[in-house]
Amino acid sequence: MYILQKNSKNFVPSRNINNKNFTNKCEIPPSAPKKVEEVINQCQDEIKLAILSEALEALNVNSHENQHNREKRAAFTEDERRIAGCLLQCVYRKMKAVNEYGFPTVEGLVNLYTTGIKQKEYIxxxxxxxxxxxxxxxxxxxxxxxxxxxxxxxICDIAYEVFDCVSEEIGNYCGQTP
Structure with missing residues (x-):
């Protein structure tokens, strides 16, 4: 974990891995930039269509194979994480925050999360x-x-984990939840 130590008029970053008590507070912007919101909406539509198509395919296959045997529905926590991760992956891809293999890049994510932000501590x-x-x-x-x-x-799982981690780390660093 990085914390800021005051050194005269400048802040100097230092890493404190063992102690999660952070003295610096930075202001977390209240909402995502407009462009990101638009991309999220586009990706939601794409994912809805993909999920519906996949569900329809599965329904057609299952109805022919197991018309009388129905199993109890499983909890969707992993599925929900996967869907959220796929949405994030779509946003990352459209905002050019991934490499040619789809893995998030430092430069791309920093640009995505800080576009239009002026607070140096948050950046x-x-x-x-x-x-x-x-x-x-x-x-x-x-x-x-x-x-x-x-x-x-x-890649969807990775996108979710990166987003979750970044959100938590920024919250810890800034002393609040984003």
Whole structure:
């Protein structure tokens, strides 16, 4: 975790991994930039269509195979995370915040999260959070070009984890929840 230490008139970043008590507070912008909101709406429509098509396909297959055997519906927590991750992945892709394999980039995410923002402390918190979270996610998911191509849905899971991590880290850094 990075914290800011006051050094005369300038703030100097330092990393404090073991202690999560942060003294600096930065102002988190109240809402996403307008452009991001528009892209989110486009992606929501794309994902709705994809989910409906997939559900219709599954319904047609299942109705022919198991007309009399119906299993109890499972909890959707993993599915909801996957859907949210796919929405985020779509936003990241449309905003050019991913590399050619679909993995989020530091430059792309920092640009996405800070476009139009003037608060230096928030921008610094975002840079440090994105760098930390991308590094953690690469380690956790053992990301390779091959694994991104082979494992269906992995990129959506990664997008969700990166977003969740960045949000939490910025909240910790700024001393509040975004």
């Amino acid at each position: 610094l918190a975002t840079v440090q959070s994105v760098e930390f979270c991308i590094k953690q996610t690469k380690k956790e998911y053992l990301v390779t070009q091959e694994s991104l191509a082979e494992e269906h849905g992995k």
